[in-house]
Amino acid sequence: MKNFLKIKNLSISVEDKIIIKDLNLNINKGEVHALMGPNGCGKSTLSNVLAGKEGYNITNGKISFSGENLLKFSPDERANKGIFLAFQYPVEIPGVTNINFIKTALESNRQYNGLDPLKPGDFLKLIKEKAKLLGISDENLKRQLNVGFSGGEKKRNEALQLMMLEPLLAILDETDSGLDVDAFKIVADAVNSTRSKKNSMLIITHYQRLLERIQPDIVHVFINGSIIESGGPELAEEIDKNGYERFNNV
Amino acid sequence: MSDNQEKLTEKDFKDPYEYGFETEIDSDFAPKGLNEEIVKFISNKKNEPKWLLDWRLAAYKKWLTMKEPNWSSVRYPAIDYQDSYYYAAPKKTEKIESLDDVDPKLLETYNKLGIPLKEQEWLAGVAVDAVFDSVSVGTTFKEKLKEDGVIFCSFSEAVTEYPDLIRKYLGTVIPRTDNYFAALNSAVFSDGSFVYIPPGVKCPMELSTYFRINAAGTGQFERTLVIADKDSYVSYLEGCTAPMRDEHQLHAAVVELVALEGAEIKYSTVQNWYPGDENGKGGVYNFVTKRGDCRGNNSKISWTQVETGSAITWKYPSCVLKGDNSSGEFYSIAVSNNFQQVDSGTKMIHLGKNTSSRIISKGISTGNSSNTYRGLVSIHPKSNNSRNFTQCDSLLLTDNCSANTIPYIQSKNINSIVEHEATSSKISEDQLFYCRQRGLNEEEAVSLIVNGFCKDVLQKLPMEFAVEAQRLLSVSLEGSVG
Numbered sequence: 175m176k177n178f179l180k181i182k183n184l185s186i187s188v189e190d191k192i193i194i195k196d197l198n199l200n201i202n203k204g205e206v207h208a209l210m211g212p213n214g215c216g217k218s219t220l221s222n223v224l225a226g227k228e229g230y231n232i233t234n235g236k237i238s239f240s241g242e243n244l245l246k247f248s249p250d251e252r253a254n255k256g257i258f259l260a261f262q263y264p265v266e267i268p269g270v271t272n273i274n275f276i277k278t279a280l281e282s283n284r285q286y287n288g289l290d291p292l293k294p295g296d297f298l299k300l301i302k303e304k305a306k307l308l309g310i311s312d313e314n315l316k317r318q319l320n321v322g323f324s325g326g327e328k329k330r331n332e333a334l335q336l337m338m339l340e341p342l343l344a345i346l347d348e349t350d351s352g353l354d355v356d357a358f359k360i361v362a363d364a365v366n367s368t369r370s371k372k373n374s375m376l377i378i379t380h381y382q383r384l385l386e387r388i389q390p391d392i393v394h395v396f397i398n399g400s401i402i403e404s405g406g407p408e409l410a411e412e413i414d415k416n417g418y419e420r421f422n423n424v
Numbered sequence: 425m426s427d428n429q430e431k432l433t434e435k436d437f438k439d440p441y442e443y444g445f446e447t448e449i450d451s452d453f454a455p456k457g458l459n460e461e462i463v464k465f466i467s468n469k470k471n472e473p474k475w476l477l478d479w480r481l482a483a484y485k486k487w488l489t490m491k492e493p494n495w496s497s498v499r500y501p502a503i504d505y506q507d508s509y510y511y512a513a514p515k516k517t518e519k520i521e522s523l524d525d526v527d528p529k530l531l532e533t534y535n536k537l538g539i540p541l542k543e544q545e546w547l548a549g550v551a552v553d554a555v556f557d558s559v560s561v562g563t564t565f566k567e568k569l570k571e572d573g574v575i576f577c578s579f580s581e582a583v584t585e586y587p588d589l590i591r592k593y594l595g596t597v598i599p600r601t602d603n604y605f606a607a608l609n610s611a612v613f614s615d616g617s618f619v620y621i622p623p624g625v626k627c628p629m630e631l632s633t634y635f636r637i638n639a640a641g642t643g644q645f646e647r648t649l650v651i652a653d654k655d656s657y658v659s660y661l662e663g664c665t666a667p668m669r670d671e672h673q674l675h676a677a678v679v680e681l682v683a684l685e686g687a688e689i690k691y692s693t694v695q696n697w698y699p700g701d702e703n704g705k706g707g708v709y710n711f712v713t714k715r716g717d718c719r720g721n722n723s724k725i726s727w728t729q730v731e732t733g734s735a736i737t738w739k740y741p742s743c744v745l746k747g748d749n750s751s752g753e754f755y756s757i758a759v760s761n762n763f764q765q766v767d768s769g770t771k772m773i774h775l776g777k778n779t780s781s782r783i784i785s786k787g788i789s790t791g792n793s794s795n796t797y798r799g800l801v802s803i804h805p806k807s808n809n810s811r812n813f814t815q816c817d818s819l820l821l822t823d824n825c826s827a828n829t830i831p832y833i834q835s836k837n838i839n840s841i842v843e844h845e846a847t848s849s850k851i852s853e854d855q856l857f858y859c860r861q862r863g864l865n866e867e868e869a870v871s872l873i874v875n876g877f878c879k880d881v882l883q884k885l886p887m888e889f890a891v892e893a894q895r896l897l898s899v900s901l902e903g904s905v906g
Contacts, residue, residue, distance in 0.1 A: 225861050228853075249860035250869075258861075265858045269876025278872060279862035286863065318876070335862065 175203040175240070178374055179224075179343055184235030186216075186223055186399075193219045194399040197235070201343070204371040208385050209378045210410060211396035212418050217378045218262060220396075221347045224376075225259040226252050239343065254286035256342030256373075260332040260349050267319040272331060275319045276301060276338050283339055304337040307364050309357075325352030333361045337368055344368070345376045350384040362387035382414035395421050454511035460484065463611050466511050470580050470615075473587065483600035483610030490604045496767040497796045497828065498736045500709060503674060510612045510645070574627050574658075575620040579647050582618035589620055593651055597680035597717040597744070605676040605711040605738075609645045613678065616647035621656035621687070630886055632661040646677040652687035654720065659690040661889055673698075675734075676711045685720025685747065690728070692885055694893050697733035699900075702791075704763025707735025714741035715771075718750035718779075726753040727770065728884045730893040732900040735764060740798070742771035745779035745810075752781040755881040757893070759900045760793030760825070769799035769830075774807040774840070783814040786878050787829075790821035790901060796828040801842055803835040810840040818848035819877050821870070821901070871898045 179201040186194040193216045201207050211217055223230050224237065226249035237244040244252060267275065281291045292300070305315055308330045320328050329349055336344055346365065350358060366388045369375070377390060385393070385407065393409040394401045395418070402421055403409065454465050463484050467477040492503075569576050575586060583590050600610035621627050652658050675697065681689050691714075700707025710733075716725035727741040743752025754770035772781035781801065789795040801812045818827035829846045851873050859869035874897055875882065882890050 225857075227857050248865075249857060250863050250865045253861050253863040261858065261861075265852070265854045267855055267858070267873060267876055269879035270872055275862075275872070278864065278868070279859075282863040282865075282868065339862070 176200075177238070178203040178205075178240060179376070180236075180238045182236045182238075184223075184237065185233045186219060187231045187233055188219070188229065192233075192399065193230075194223075197400060199394065199401060201374050201376060203342075203374055205392065206369065206375040206377065206388065206390045208390035208393045208410060209376060209396045209401075210380060210382075210393060210413055212380055215397050216399040217380075217396060218347060219399075221259055221345045221376075221378055224252075224345060225249055225257060250282070251286075254283050258336055258339055258341030258344045260329075260336055260344065260346045262348040262351065264320050264328045264332055266321045266323075268321050270319050271316050272319050273301060273315040276335055279335065280338055301334075301338060304334055304364075307337070307360075307367070308334055309360055310334055326354055326357045329353055329361055330357065333364050337364060340368070341373065343374050343376065345378065346384075347378045348380075349377075350379060350381060358383070359387065382410040385410045397421050454509060456509055457506040458508070458510055458612065462510050466612055466614065469511060470583070472583055475591065476583060479595070479600065480611050480613075483607050484612075486601045487604065487607035487611055490601075490607055492604050496738055496798065497794060498738055498765040498767045500736055500765075503709070505608075508674060511614055568628070572625050572628055573622040574625060575618065576631050577618055579613070579616040579618050579649065582649075586618070586620070589651065590618070590649070593649060593680070593682055595680075597682060597715050598678055598713050603713060606678050606713040609647060609676045609678045609713070613645045613647040616649075616677070618648070619650040619658060619660060621652045621658045623654040623656060623684075625653075625656045627656070627658040630659045630661055632663070644673075644675045644677065648677070648679040649682075650680070650689055650691070651682045652684065652689045652723075654684045655686040656684075657688045659692070659886060661692045661694075661886060663694040663696075663889070663892065673708045674711070675708050677713070679712070679714040679741075681714075681716035681725055683716065683718050683720065683723035683725050683747075683750075686722045687720060688724040688726075689716060690726045691716070691741075692889055693727075693729040693731075694885075694889055694896060695729065695731045695733050695737075696896055698735075699733045699764050700735040700762065702762045704735070704792075707764070708733065709736045710734035710739060711736075712739040714739065715744065716742065716752065717744045718747050718752060718776075721747040721749055721776070723747050723750045724752070726755070726884070728753075728755040728881065730757045730759075730881070730885070730889075730896060731766065731768065732759040732761075732896045734766075737764075737766045737768050739768045740770055742773070743781060744773045744775065745781065745807075746775045747779075748776040749778045750776055751779060753884075754781075754783045754785070754799075755884045756785045757788070757878045757881045757897070758786070758795055758797075759788045759897060760790070760795040761900055762791040762793060764791075764793040766794070767796045767798055769797045771800040772802070772812055774801075774803040774810040774812070774837075777806070777808045777810070779807055779810040781812045783812070783816075784880050785814075785816045786881055787816070787818045787827050788821070788874055788877070788897075788901070789818065789825035789827045792822075792824045794826045794828070796830060798830045798832075800832040801834070801844075802832075803837050803840045803842065805836045807837050808839050810837065812840075812842045814842075814844045816844075816846040817877070818846075819874065820848065820850045867898070867901075870901055874901060 177200045181197055181199040184194055184197040209217060277297060284291055310330055320331060329352055353361060362384055377384060377388060389407055393405055393407060395403040454462055463480050467480055598606050601607050619631060650660055681691060683689050697708035697710055718725055725743050731737055741754060745752050752772050758766045758768050760766045770783055783799060785797045787795040787797055797816050803810050814831060816829045820827055827848055831844050833842050835842050855873055856869050859872060864872060875894055882893060885893055
């Protein structure tokens with residue numbers, strides 16, 4: 175599908191401060207896009223707005239997803255329609271186990287889409303299989319969601335949720351931060367394995383590192399709330415070598 | 425199966441108060457008001473022996489001299505004790521032999537509540553002594569319990585059948601003059617449950633009573649007495665729902681537990697009295713006195729409660745740790761919504777040596793409600809090497825509610841240790857957004873977070889109650905995020 179996600183002339187401000195200016199971005203089904211930019215360029219604002227977080231003032235523009243006006247849906251409706259945000263800073267929820275959280279989310283998702291819940295046995299088999307790929311132990315599945323988890327463990331959890339929920343559009347917000355070298359490879363490869371013609375990805379990062387393992391179709395340079403240049407993977411390599419300086423002068 | 429225990433929202437719970445219906449049954453009323461004649465009427469109605477009538481009258485006379493307590497945080501208009509009925513029984517002409525003889529309307533009421541007595545006989549080995557208004561109408565599993573020598577019957581029946589036990593233990597944990605509401609109960613109690621577990625017997629099933637206020641304007645004055653003889657064990661479950669009405673209803677129950685040497689009593693409550701509407705109109709006044717006496721060495725009493733109902737809750741299930749090495753536990757979840765007022769907690773009185781107590785209290789406030797934990801830990805001079813651990817956590821959902829923790833700690837023994845931890849928190853926007861981004865709607869998200877917050881206590885409930893409790897939590901907090 176062309177223009178699976180279509181962002182048109184989007185402007186966003188927070189408390190009168192303009193964060194995103196006249197942004198245009200089209201992602202087709204099956205494509206992986208990378209959005210690269212320095213800190214404070216509005217990357218997280220964009221991911222939050224796509225996911226429906228409150229507190230952002232959309233002053234202009236439209237977002238459509240799968241042909242529908244995305245902005246009219248609540249965060250949970252968007253999630254159940256297939257938008258997944260891998261958080262940069264996943265929250266802790268005391269008393270709720272990792273596995274139960276994922277089960278609850280998956281059931282909500284399936285129910286919304288008219289599917290029966292997975293049988294407990296099937297669910298268990300599936301989650302164990304995915305957890306194994308990510309090097310998450312059974313013990314960690316039973317732990318309270320993100321409580322006392324290291325940064326790397328939290329990111330693995332996000333990847334696990336992504337793999338279990340099989341979203342149509344996965345937004346990865348700085349998923350590589352906080353990961354050591356080994357964990358980085360595991361998580362990146364696991365996420366990469368979910369790529370298919372049926373789903374898309376938007377990878378938000380400021381390093382090229384992640385893009386070596388999840389190769390994007392298109393790279394966008396995102397500075398001060400606007401995309402100022404788009405290109406192939408070679409653009410990411412250039413940024414890795416020379417930084418954002420060239421673009422700051424544009 | 426902790427997994428199952430955390431199963432959360434029940435989407436079919438959409439009614440503001442699902443159990444708000446009233447069964448039309450002719451009640452056999454005592455005249456309105458309270459005086460010596462009424463006390464005699466009740467006692468006479470129940471064919472009680474003279475000693476019990478005298479006991480009631482003594483309580484009544486003392487009550488007349490007492491003042492309604494005002495030290496708690498709850499506020500309510502003055503109660504007119506003369507404007508209430510003190511006895512109402514479902515009409516019956518002959519003694520009920522089996523459930524088949526029970527008024528079908530009554531059974532239907534239970535069905536609406538999801539507790540079909542007849543089916544319960546088949547379920548999970550739970551014996552049910554159902555208290556409808558003031559008189560027990562059906563007791564199941566009695567025969568099976570009898571084989572082990574366990575006595576589980578209505579209080580009135582126990583007065584007739586086991587007068588020695590009643591006389592020996594009644595009022596020995598909570599004296600009839602203990603407090604204003606206990607004295608009132610002692611004077612006019614109508615019925616309740618009685619349990620006796622013989623020495624060395626582990627009660628083969630969970631014992632359970634469902635209370636339900638019916639008949640407009642009738643106060644409930646239940647009286648429960650549980651005795652666990654030496655080295656015995658019993659788990660008792662109590663659950664309450666009440667129909668919707670506008671008038672306030674007074675509920676002043678008394679529960680006494682006695683654990684002899686080496687015995688253990690686990691007492692669990694899910695309380696869902698009508699809390700009043702969203703404007704604070706109506707609702708039950710719940711003034712309960714519950715106390716357990718660890719009378720023997722190595723005995724143990726554990727209170728677990730999930731409180732979501734009542735306009736006013738005034739309740740402090742307590743343990744008196746008399747026996748050496750005895751232990752007391754209090755696990756509580758108290759939810760307050762709209763204009764509910766909760767002042768609840770526990771008292772742990774350490775008298776024996778090497779006694780221990782543990783208090784885990786979870787308060788959840790939303791709407792305009794107020795939720796106070798009030799607890800006393802008292803270690804007496806001779807209570808050597810005793811210890812207490814207390815943890816009080818409050819969760820606030822709106823800006824207009826309040827949560828207070830008022831711990832009283834008195835330690836008169838230098839070798840004993842008392843620990844107190846308290847936290848209060850709000851559900852964060854980030855937590856809610858995180859859950860919603862994964863596909864949970866707002867209510868499901870709140871329910872998930874609240875259930876997580878309460879997990880330590882929910883785990884202490886017997887399985888079948890844990891599920892019910894979680895449903896209750898979800899219902900109580902619907903639409904409550906501010």
